[in-house]
Amino acid sequence: MELQSLQIIVLCVCLGSMFGQLFVPNKQVTHILFAIFCGSVAMSLAKNLSGNVIGPYQYLIGMAACITCNGYWLLSRTFFRPQHSISYQHILFAGAIAVLIMLNQGYLFASNSGLVNVANGNLGQHILRELTILLSSSILVLSFWEGCRGYRSADITEKLQRLLFLMTFGGAVAISKATQGIYANAPLSQEFATAAITLFVIINTQILTLWRGHTVQQQKGNSQPVNEVATVIAEKNLNAPNTSNVADETLLSKQVETLINEEALFLQPNLKISDIAQKLGVPEYRISNALRHHLAAKNFNQYINELRIRHAQTLLADTDKQKWTVLVVGLESGFASVGPFTRAFKSITGYTPNQYRQRVCQPKSA
Secondary structure (H helix, E strand, C coil), rough: CCCCHHHHHHHHHHHHHHHHHCCCCCHHHHHHHHHHHHHHHHHHHHHHHHHHHHHHHHHHHHHCCCCCCCCHHHHHHHHHHHCCCCCCHHHHHHHHHHHHHHHHHHHHHHCCCCCHHHHHHHHHHHHHHHHHHHHHHHHHHHHHHHCCCCCCCCCHHHHHHHHHHHHHHHHHHHHHHHHHCCCCCCCHHHHHHHHHHHHHHHHHHHHHHHHHHHHHHHHHHHHHHHHHHHHHHHHHHCCCCCCCCCHHHHHHHEEEHHHHHHHCHHHHCCCCCCHHHHHHHHCCHHHHHHHHHHHHCCHHHHHHHHHHHHHHHHHHHHHHHHCCCCCHHHHHCCCCCCCHCCCCCCCHHCCHHHHHHHHHHHHHHH
């Protein structure tokens, strides 16, 4: 197959995936980001295909191909973070990379059009290119981290989805780096390999997008009836005497404790009481009663946070993990961001994570 034919095929697949998101019912942020990512990749392919025809104007098309690796990072966050997956800081970071790419392509257009003196602009173009490569490399690491974090606490379906993501993303990066070395003196072969890798990524990401969307909808569908029934029952029991069998409640509390601790569910971000109720097949109010009466917890969130903080204390005291930042410790302990982690840690221990680390490590270094 010729390079141009493969690039046209990949371009068609990108456009098909992009417009296909228009027909997805109940669109989520994931579908919007995937459409933007496909559109950006399509513009990159259009730039390569039209380069010989339109000359320097190809770089104006290339300016639209500014949401590739940064867009994929945002997309990866929406895959495995059901809540608060993207904030303005993430958008600013991804936007900064997009601006650098646009500036780099704009400079190439200006230099190839004779609008700027190439000799005088080499330093600026070099800085732009190196800064873009640096930030893009950071984005690649962050994307890979999204597939790894929370893996051991995920259920079997999510583990398979994470494996597909890691295989797709890791395989694409590894093969891309390998081909750059193997075909260092064969640019056409490099472009062919890049087009093939792009096709691989688009197809697998489309599969993962559909799969994750189906899984999320299924979980919502399964949990909704349980929540509704549990709410009604809980309201009826607010002013009613407790008639539950003590032996049954004790057994349930042991089941809750075993499930959450032995399967390390407390390390799963955004864990809800409805998740535990669904796994055990009981109403939520019974879980709440078991926590209050037998596990000495005011509520579900307090119980989970205490387990997470206990796990975080172990990580902070581990001498092999002293280089881990507070953010990494918080993420590894089941918190979605550093703010809630720091507040919960200080509320329970009386210290911030950094203060606790200094306190427990000081005797060892003395």
